[in-house]
Amino acid sequence: MSVSESGRSSLASFFSLELLDNRYPSLHGLRVLAIVSVVQFHVTWIFAGEQGIVLDREWVASSLTVFFGMDLFFILSGFLIGSILLRSLETDGTQNLRRFYIRRISRTFPAYYVILTLLAVVTPLTAMQRSHLIWEYLYATNFISLARGDVVMFWGWSLALEEQFYLTVPLLFFVMQRLRSDRARALLLVALWSSALIMRLVLFIAKRPWTDLALYEALYFRPLTRFDTLIAGIFLAFIQNRWKEPISRFLSHPFHRALVTLPTLGCLWLLLRPWMFGKEHVQLVHIFAWGTVTSVMYIGWLLLLFHGGGFISDFLSAPIFRRVATLGYGVYLVHIPLCDHVIVPMARTLEARHVSMLLVWPLSLAALMAGSLGAGYLIHVLIEKPSLRIREWLAA
Template identity: 30%
Template sequence: MERKPGLDLLRAIAILWVMPFHSYIAGYMGGGVMRWSGWMGVDLFFALSGFLIGSQVFNALISRGGVDFVDFYLRRGFRTLPAYFVVLGIYVTWPSMREVQGMMPLWQFLTYTLNVFIDPSRVAFSHAWSLCVEEQFYLLFPLLALFLVGGGRVRRGAIAIAALVLGGVVLRAWLWIHFVQPVQSNGDEAGDAYLRFLYYPTYARLDDLLGGVALAAACCYRTRGWAWIERHANVVSLTGVALTGSCMWGFNGQQRFDLTANVFGYPLLAVAMTALVAGAASGRGVLAHLRVPGAAWFAAASYSLYLTHKMVYGQLHGRFAPWVEGHGVWTVLIYAVTVLAVGATLHYVVEQPFLQWREPVRKMWAQRQQRYTVEPTS
């Protein structure tokens, strides 16, 4: 898919939104809109992923009638695994580099099941939970897409998406009533229950991915809905901004002990994120063509920045606090520069080389496929 500056801008916003949220690791529990709403940046990442991966799969179904699963997983593997394994290796073999000492077992990181069996008291590298959601999505979505919309059966896919969203609403309500509400008077226990049942698990975070997938289907199959988005791209973008602001006001701090916010807040936030992606993906809106200096770099390096930023916070706060903290804007600059330096190092030393090696491997696979393809006889 052709790179669009609007989508790069949203990815840059997502990572710059997430990182201040984790500043509590460095002792900064203070306010500010970026601090208490930064967890929503992950939802923006999910909506973007749903749209981009959905577009890739749907375009393959339209052009070839199927999905080359080996090629798909080669692309995803070279993109996500090398940097992840490098950072995971540091966390496992060098415990003093962790932002906190307690860490979940290695097998949960290797199997991408961290978010399913999370222990909120062992949170080193816990931000990998969102990578688990992504990897589970990569694993299952192409198969589901082939079954649901193969042959152009878009309506079946739309029904499945609607059913999953509705099922998520019902499931979150049931989990909140049976597992969070009973311990609501105990702050720590209730917080742990909320994280285990309503924040980390994939079933609770499908709304953004589904929104992105629905948008990708509308775009790739050129539906009337997509035509409407193209005509009203700026209205869609402004709607996304307004809904995001509403969520930041009414869904801030994750509202751990509010049934309505947890049941309906996530779908509303998904609509907001999907609207932003729609405005950026269309060809006619202002957001789609908005070029902000540096946004493309942050978009490209966002994965490495995400993987490493909590480790950097922990090291600066735990080892160098007397030298770097308490200096106002200089403290902020030291943290920011260090996070960027470490993230850039991982991006250029690990991510980029593997992305360059990916294309020759994909080409070898394509040539092998052609070699074993039987040409029809006349």
């Protein structure tokens, strides 16, 4: 190989993507759907809730009911981490915690700390933001106030929840190993999953009455009331690992697939119409929706996806989704600042020129996705890929 060819090869390698593991290709498509749903939620929330940009009220209500893209991220995280630890136990007889934590830290820490530090440096901070910054550096954002003036990266609450999950999940597997049967392990996971709902119900009843915003701030972001989707992902990984063939045989029958499909569609309907039992019961519906209903829905959909194939599976497995999903972490880190400083001014300019919001909102979403993917690509090439190289060296 000539020097010029070697240089071109090195340059191509530098700019290429370090694609996500492809063991479950259809999950890449689901990740992309989750990314889009989270971004659209924040566009509507920032436009209508913070900036006073006039949107149709029914559209705002419909957009904000699609909150459950974040729960899909949690389910997938639990499933993938559970699968990794189960595979490690089967092949090595140990969780290999050194390798586990090296992989988790190198995947998430560098980009998070770079973006957090950059925002802390370039943004004029309030006294509360300066005081709370240490909490953000410790991945404890979900323990403090998430008001705009109190925290730099309020959207870091979900990243904090996942890091807390990574910290504690080996202890869960340690306990599971010491149980005598798979049935006991499955029951433990179900009991742990249910405890988050119990915690939400206890807090809801004990501290009534609530305003909608107070309930949201008290329960939606906090670790003790929002871990159930992560446990649901582990449960899915466990039953896939232990009973994959029986599940596949069961779901090969159309009637059995319908038995799984119908409840999941009922869950989706409830999530999209939380007022279906009357406006006076919406808060109680939220208590169940914020983790319990989403877990049931996504577990059903994922089981159907894993054991079904067909058009939907093929579509979600398209190579483009793997590439976009690879940039998903960077997209999540930067999409709020880009919305604040680029998309909102653009939307206000169009609004001042009397451009219909029927055009402005989708244009804003598309522009934000494009800009976030571009920034996510730079984060991937300049931060994530070097971190992955260091990870492989440390884990070897």
